Amino acid sequence: MEPNIVLGLAKRRGFFYPSFEIYGGMAGMFDYGPLGSLMKQNIENVWRNYYIVKEGCAEICSPVISPEEVFKASGHLAEFTDFSVQCQNCKDAFRADHLVEEFVENADSLSREELAGVLKENNVKCPTCGGELSPPETVNLMFDTQVGPVGGRTGYLRPETAQAMLWRL
Ligand SMILES: [Zn+2]
Secondary structure, eight states, X not given: OOHHHXXXXXXXXXXXXXXXXXXXXXXXXXXXXXXXXXXXXXXXXXXHIIIIIITOEEEOOXXXXXXXXXXXXXXXXXXXXEEEEEBTTTOOEEEHHHHTTTTSSSGGGOOHHHHHHXXXXXXXXXXXXXXXXXXXXXXXXXXEEEESTTOOEEEEEOSSTTSSSEEEO
């Protein structure tokens, strides 16, 4: 089934739909409708049953924002990155490795220079408009913010869900 068919069905039936749609939406952000919220709770309960009941862990809750020191120590600030290219015409951005998957195996393991070479050799253009693409750039995927009423302390949203959810008993 095509992804757009699934997304259209989910939207019509109220499972989930793009957040802030009347203001143009934001890529990757969705709201759960009444049925979607119930489905999400069911999935979370399956997860809880597996990890808490069967695996003997205890669930803990922690803030979704952690201080910069945590992610320096974990290596996420240095390593949680993708190589991205941007269309010079329409300004859409793409993961460079996704654009070369049809030409090479293990595209996600290529260096920036290797990705640039594959993009050039295969004359890869913008999938949206056919425009010229920028060279691959390293993009850190962390979402940062300033913590406190006057800022001064950088924090980040958790980039992965595994860091503060489980506590082995
Ligand atoms: Zn474009």
